[in-house]
Amino acid sequence: EDQVTQSPEALRLQEGESSSLNCSYTVSGLRGLFWYRQDPGKGPEFLFTLYSAGEEKEKERLKATLTKKESFLHITAPKPEDSATYLCAVQASGGSGNTGKLIFGQGTTLQVKP
C-alpha cells in the first residue's frame, strides 16, 4: 500500500535556528514527490516537485532533497513568516499515477519564534 509519513508532527524553532523536516514514503513506483506549504485557513501552496533520487531543489530558505525512501525539507535560518504546516505528497506511477492522485502525509506544523 502506498503510504507517506511525516515527522515530526510539530516543530518549534527560534528565528535563525536551522532544521529539517522528514517525509518517508513507500510507493509502487514514484512518479513525483511534492512539497506544499499550508497557512491556516488556506489551501496548500506548491513549493517543490522532485522526480528522482539525488535531486535537490531550492527556494529562498528552503531546500528539498530526495532519496529512494525519503525526502527532507531543510530550512536554513528560518524567519517567523516561515511558520506554517508543510505537507509532503507522492504520486505513484502505474495505475494510480494515471489519475494524478496525490497521497499526502499528515503534515509538519512549524512555528518559528522571533
Added chain:
Amino acid sequence: DADVTQTPRNRITKTGKRIMLECSQTKGHDRMYWYRQDPGLGLRLIYYSFDVKDINKGEISDGYSVSRQAQAKFSLSLESAIPNQTALYFCATSDLGGIGYTFGSGTRLTVV
C-alpha cells in the same frame, strides 16, 4: 480572482441535511479533484474527474456524490450529512500530467 474558487468558505449544517459545495476554476485544466482534510490524517481523495463525462471515486467516496457541470465547475454533495463529515474540504485542479496542482482555499464544513 483566484484560479480555483470554492463556495461557501464556511458552513454549519444539521445532521441529515443535504449540502452542496461548489468549485470553479479558471486554470483551463481538465482534471479536478475533491479532497478532505482532517487533523492528523492529511488530505484524502473523495472524487476526481478527468472531464465532464469521466468521474471516478477516490478512497473515501461513501456518503458523497459529485457533479461536473462544465469543464470549469465541479460540485461535491453530501446527500445526508453526518457529524463525522465535519472537515475541511479542498477542490483542486491539475494539468493532464497530474503534476501542476492548484488548490482552492477550502470550505470548512461543520455538521451538528
